Amino acid sequence: MELEPPADPQNDPVTDLPHDPGKDRENDAGDAGPGGPAASPEAVTELLGVIGYAELTAALRLAADALTAPALDVRVWMGRASCTEFEHFERIVTRLRETGHDPETVLSPFAGPVDAFHERTRPRDWLEGLVKAYVGDGIARDFYREIARRVDAPSRELIESVLHVDAQDEFVVRSVTEAIEADPTVAGRLALLARRLVGEAIAQAQYVALEREALIDLLVGGQGDLGDLGRMFTRLIDLHGERMARLGLTP
Amino acid sequence: MELEPPADPQNDPVTDLPHDPGKDRENDAGDAGPGGPAASPEAVTELLGVIGYAELTAALRLAADALTAPALDVRVWMGRASCTEFEHFERIVTRLRETGHDPETVLSPFAGPVDAFHERTRPRDWLEGLVKAYVGDGIARDFYREIARRVDAPSRELIESVLHVDAQDEFVVRSVTEAIEADPTVAGRLALLARRLVGEAIAQAQYVALEREALIDLLVGGQGDLGDLGRMFTRLIDLHGERMARLGLTP
Numbered sequence: 001m002e003l004e005p006p007a008d009p010q011n012d013p014v015t016d017l018p019h020d021p022g023k024d025r026e027n028d029a030g031d032a033g034p035g036g037p038a039a040s041p042e043a044v045t046e047l048l049g050v051i052g053y054a055e056l057t058a059a060l061r062l063a064a065d066a067l068t069a070p071a072l073d074v075r076v077w078m079g080r081a082s083c084t085e086f087e088h089f090e091r092i093v094t095r096l097r098e099t100g101h102d103p104e105t106v107l108s109p110f111a112g113p114v115d116a117f118h119e120r121t122r123p124r125d126w127l128e129g130l131v132k133a134y135v136g137d138g139i140a141r142d143f144y145r146e147i148a149r150r151v152d153a154p155s156r157e158l159i160e161s162v163l164h165v166d167a168q169d170e171f172v173v174r175s176v177t178e179a180i181e182a183d184p185t186v187a188g189r190l191a192l193l194a195r196r197l198v199g200e201a202i203a204q205a206q207y208v209a210l211e212r213e214a215l216i217d218l219l220v221g222g223q224g225d226l227g228d229l230g231r232m233f234t235r236l237i238d239l240h241g242e243r244m245a246r247l248g249l250t251p
Numbered sequence: 252m253e254l255e256p257p258a259d260p261q262n263d264p265v266t267d268l269p270h271d272p273g274k275d276r277e278n279d280a281g282d283a284g285p286g287g288p289a290a291s292p293e294a295v296t297e298l299l300g301v302i303g304y305a306e307l308t309a310a311l312r313l314a315a316d317a318l319t320a321p322a323l324d325v326r327v328w329m330g331r332a333s334c335t336e337f338e339h340f341e342r343i344v345t346r347l348r349e350t351g352h353d354p355e356t357v358l359s360p361f362a363g364p365v366d367a368f369h370e371r372t373r374p375r376d377w378l379e380g381l382v383k384a385y386v387g388d389g390i391a392r393d394f395y396r397e398i399a400r401r402v403d404a405p406s407r408e409l410i411e412s413v414l415h416v417d418a419q420d421e422f423v424v425r426s427v428t429e430a431i432e433a434d435p436t437v438a439g440r441l442a443l444l445a446r447r448l449v450g451e452a453i454a455q456a457q458y459v460a461l462e463r464e465a466l467i468d469l470l471v472g473g474q475g476d477l478g479d480l481g482r483m484f485t486r487l488i489d490l491h492g493e494r495m496a497r498l499g500l501t502p
Contacts, residue, residue, distance in 0.1 A: 056330065059330060060326065063310070063315060064315035066311050072358060073355065076307070079307065079337050079340075082314060083334040086331070104324065
């Protein structure tokens, strides 16, 4: 791909995470977080691939959704969020190159499920676009953050940095709250969209993982413990409920 | 609008432009270029308004067009170009704020003609999207650069900086050339689109200017010399022809 390298992501060591005592602290690349043994390099590459393709697609879709917003400030917020996602995408591409991978080869296999997710959760107007950006991006962040515990430190730091919560989320909360105040009936349709977002996200994530043994190992901590997976989904759904409450919507 | 100020644009004085001897060199804000007397502050604000709205819209449209490109490298190029345009938009917003204007008030009047231009030149596929980005952006840059000669130095420097030619234009030339080699019949339809782009750009520019006395004064150098305007159009069409030749298209 024709990509100029963006600025390097931060590479400060993460010092506030509990440490697996069996690991050598100096060995940054093998320093797994608290979620179990370090993931295989293959799984990390696939994880960066799916996040990268998802960020690129989210960036372009968000900009396209912005065109449907009549208010200039909404268009501007969505345009800025789009460029933030694009910048995250470029950082992932840089990391893939640094680890000797061709980004196009790594990203392309995830086009099917990511595009399917977006086709099935297409916003009908700018308000649905805002809720999709807020709720969908929130679920994705929580999910990747859970998984990132198990990957090597440089990849984990990159993933955490591209999941940085945008301070401008306050804008979404205010816009959605105002829209519901102006017309209380929109709350039902927005809640419905949010439920579809969760359902499709889980469906496509399963589809992605089930076809890839390395990613399944990453999800279940390399020990085949499906109880872990259930507890993770419980945490994700709790966090989703908190986000919905902030928007004034029923989860 | 909810806009965080981006980094300041370069503010180096432009030293290589001929100087109007009647002007005080120290008076940066009134230092007009060679095209005639300095434009009125009102005209400069309107000019920044139309460029700002055009950059925002071009950014979002380009990202939306990118979604139609099957090749990942094309999507990435268009996404990056989109974010560059968005960053230009944010710099114009910053400048409007600095000069005491509400960006939304200044930009909104230009929504009609800019949106109409895009509706009438909607690309039917990613290849037309690339040509539109290359040719349309090229015409816009040349046009604004002509006008910018007549505005105060800080505004002129801002306008020149947001019109910076992207080194990645080479990517468009290569993509279009390869597409024509693969199927020579596409050259005709791309040339047709380019002609429509020029026609619509001129039509909408006239519409914008004719309704705004300050902008008309800016266009004709404050002296009502329509001959100047004709010579300017000749230069613009020559430059457009050179761009078309680079793409291998008949102007």
